[in-house]
Amino acid sequence: xxxxxxxxxxxxxxxxxxxxxxxxxxxxxxxxxxxxxxxxxxxxxxxxxxxxxxxxxxxxxxxxxxxxxxxxxxxxxxxxxxxxxxxxxxxxxxxxxxxxxxxxxxxxxxxxxxxxxxxxxxxxxxxxxxxxxxxxxxxxxxxxxxxxxxxxxxxxxxxxxxxxxxxxxxxxxxxxxxxxxxxxxxxxxxxxxxxxxxxxxxxxxxxxxxxxxxxxxxxxxxxxxxxxxxxxxxxxxxxxxxxxxxxxxxxxxxxxxxxxxxxxxxxxxxxxxxxxxxxxxxxxxxx
Amino acid sequence: xxxxxxxxxxxxxxxxxxxxxxxxxxxxxxxxxxxxxxxxxxxxxxxxxxxxxxxxxxxxxxxxxxxxxxxxxxxxxxxxxxxxxxxxxxxxxxxxxxxxxxxxxxxxxxxxxxxxxxxxxxxxxxxxxxxxxxxxxxxxxxxxxxxxxxxxxxxxxxxxxxxxxxxxxxxxxx
Numbered sequence: 001x002x003x004x005x006x007x008x009x010x011x012x013x014x015x016x017x018x019x020x021x022x023x024x025x026x027x028x029x030x031x032x033x034x035x036x037x038x039x040x041x042x043x044x045x046x047x048x049x050x051x052x053x054x055x056x057x058x059x060x061x062x063x064x065x066x067x068x069x070x071x072x073x074x075x076x077x078x079x080x081x082x083x084x085x086x087x088x089x090x091x092x093x094x095x096x097x098x099x100x101x102x103x104x105x106x107x108x109x110x111x112x113x114x115x116x117x118x119x120x121x122x123x124x125x126x127x128x129x130x131x132x133x134x135x136x137x138x139x140x141x142x143x144x145x146x147x148x149x150x151x152x153x154x155x156x157x158x159x160x161x162x163x164x165x166x167x168x169x170x171x172x173x174x175x176x177x178x179x180x181x182x183x184x185x186x187x188x189x190x191x192x193x194x195x196x197x198x199x200x201x202x203x204x205x206x207x208x209x210x211x212x213x214x215x216x217x218x219x220x221x222x223x224x225x226x227x228x229x230x231x232x233x234x235x236x237x238x239x240x241x242x243x244x245x246x247x248x249x250x251x252x253x254x255x256x257x258x259x260x261x262x263x264x265x266x267x268x269x270x271x272x273x274x275x276x277x278x279x280x281x282x283x284x285x286x287x
Numbered sequence: 288x289x290x291x292x293x294x295x296x297x298x299x300x301x302x303x304x305x306x307x308x309x310x311x312x313x314x315x316x317x318x319x320x321x322x323x324x325x326x327x328x329x330x331x332x333x334x335x336x337x338x339x340x341x342x343x344x345x346x347x348x349x350x351x352x353x354x355x356x357x358x359x360x361x362x363x364x365x366x367x368x369x370x371x372x373x374x375x376x377x378x379x380x381x382x383x384x385x386x387x388x389x390x391x392x393x394x395x396x397x398x399x400x401x402x403x404x405x406x407x408x409x410x411x412x413x414x415x416x417x418x419x420x421x422x423x424x425x426x427x428x429x430x431x432x433x434x435x436x437x438x439x440x441x442x443x444x445x446x447x448x449x450x451x452x453x454x455x456x457x458x459x460x461x
Contacts, residue, residue, distance in 0.1 A: 144419075144420045144421075150419065150420065151419040152415070152416055152419035152420035154416060154420070179415050179418075179419040180415075181408060181412035181413070181415045181416040181419075181420075182408060182409070182412050183407050183408040183412060183416070184405075184406060184407045184408065186402075186405065186407050189407075189416075190402065190407060190408050190412065190413055190416035190417070190420070191416050191417065191420040191421055193398060193402060193407070194395060194398045194399050194402060194413065194416070194417055194427060195395070195417070195421050196398065197391065197394035197395050197397075197398055198391060198395060198421075200394070200453075201390055201391045201394045201395075202387070202391060205381065205383045205387060205390060205391075213381060216379060216380060216381055216387075217381070217387050219377075220355060220377060220379060220381075220387040220388060221387065221388060221391065223353060223377050224348075224353045224354065224355055224377055224387070224388045225388045225391070225392070225424070226349075226351070226424035226425075227422075227423065227424065228422050231391075258451060258452040258453040259394075259397075259398060259401075259452075259453045261453065
């Protein structure tokens with residue numbers, strides 16, 4: 001498999017990061033968004049990031065010039081029809097995504113691979129919007145933030161995705177310095193499912209709004225466990241609201257299986273708008 | 288299990304059933320005892336055996352040998368002995384069934400086994416996803432390799448204590 005031309009739809013944090021990473025692999029990348037303002041902001045931010053890498057001598061001027069020439073911002077109607085790979089990274093709204101995939105299915109060549117970076121919806125549900133032929137070339141590609149740094153890409157095989165195509169994508173990412181993981185189309189895929197108890201279990205050990213105990217648990221899991229951050233400081237960084245929402249979404253998807261149940265304190269904090277670092281108040285205070 | 292005795296102190300290491308642990312405590316009532324209770328609830332042991340002066344969790348420690356230790360009565364000689372044996376004791380005040388690190392990782396490991404059982408991904412892919420997607424120092428199956436009996440025992444202990452179905456182990460662990 002050779003991926004040379006990539007279209008990324010959605011110029012938010014994830015879309016921009018994904019576009020930047022593919023350009024750094026010397027692919028030709030077209031970044032698409034409804035908002036021209038967002039596109040310009042994203043392009044400027046990617047260029048700035050490359051300029052910083054140049055200053056630090058991490059990339060050569062030639063390479064950066066080439067990358068800047070290979071990254072384009074476009075509207076959906078303008079994008080090349082012969083892209084090898086399209087990655088959708090728009091808002092997490094199933095109806096909006098399905099409408100988009102219907103358009104993409106009509107727009108792109110039959111050989112183009114369509115994919116979604118969703119963390120919330122089954123790939124199979126989005127694939128209902130495309131033709132039965134395209135379903136074979138429809139997969140999930142779940143990147144992690146920041147996409148230029150985090151190595152993992154979950155390659156998600158939906159019911160009708162071509163097995164060989166998934167293997168080829170796996171190999172392609174592996175040969176381009178990512179660490180792909182192949183997984184089935186199931187709620188939370190691997191990471192958002194298996195990681196739930198890194199938050200859920202410490203919450204049950206504390207079982208109350210006790211900052212002293214939380215601090216101690218963060219310390220133990222960093223010192224003894226070797227985690228880069230403890231669960232409470234990490235939840236404050238991610239956002240209590242965001243983490244609670246992912247927990248509830250996985251819990252509901254698994255028909256309220258007790259292993260995924262949110263803790264009462266998470267709900268209480270969301271109600272009290274203690275969303276974490278972004279509002280300077282979460283499990284800890286940030287004054 | 289291994290016992291190390293010095294002065295009037297006994298340090299008990301290793302995995303054992305609750306009954307085996309209690310037998311050691313009963314047979315050494317005249318000594319100050321410090322015991323590895325990774326898979327159990329230290330508070331239940333403290334209340335039953337006054338000679339138990341401290342508990343620790345060493346069953347899941349890796350090559351760095353960092354362990355959680357809780358003292359009912361702090362004893363520097365015990366710390367010194369553990370350091371002499373290559374451990375780095377991290378003193379804690381929280382008393383919890385399964386301590387903090389073991390209790391957290393057995394739940395992560397259990398979920399990884401459920402995912403494996405459902406065919407979500409292979410072991411290597413699950414390990415890789417957790418290390419490179421959320422920067423875990425090890426993958427769940429790397430933590431559990433050769434320690435499945437400890438994972439299962441702690442999950443069953445947590446279920447027995449709480450009756451919460453979240454602790455029901457994956458059948459692959461049995």
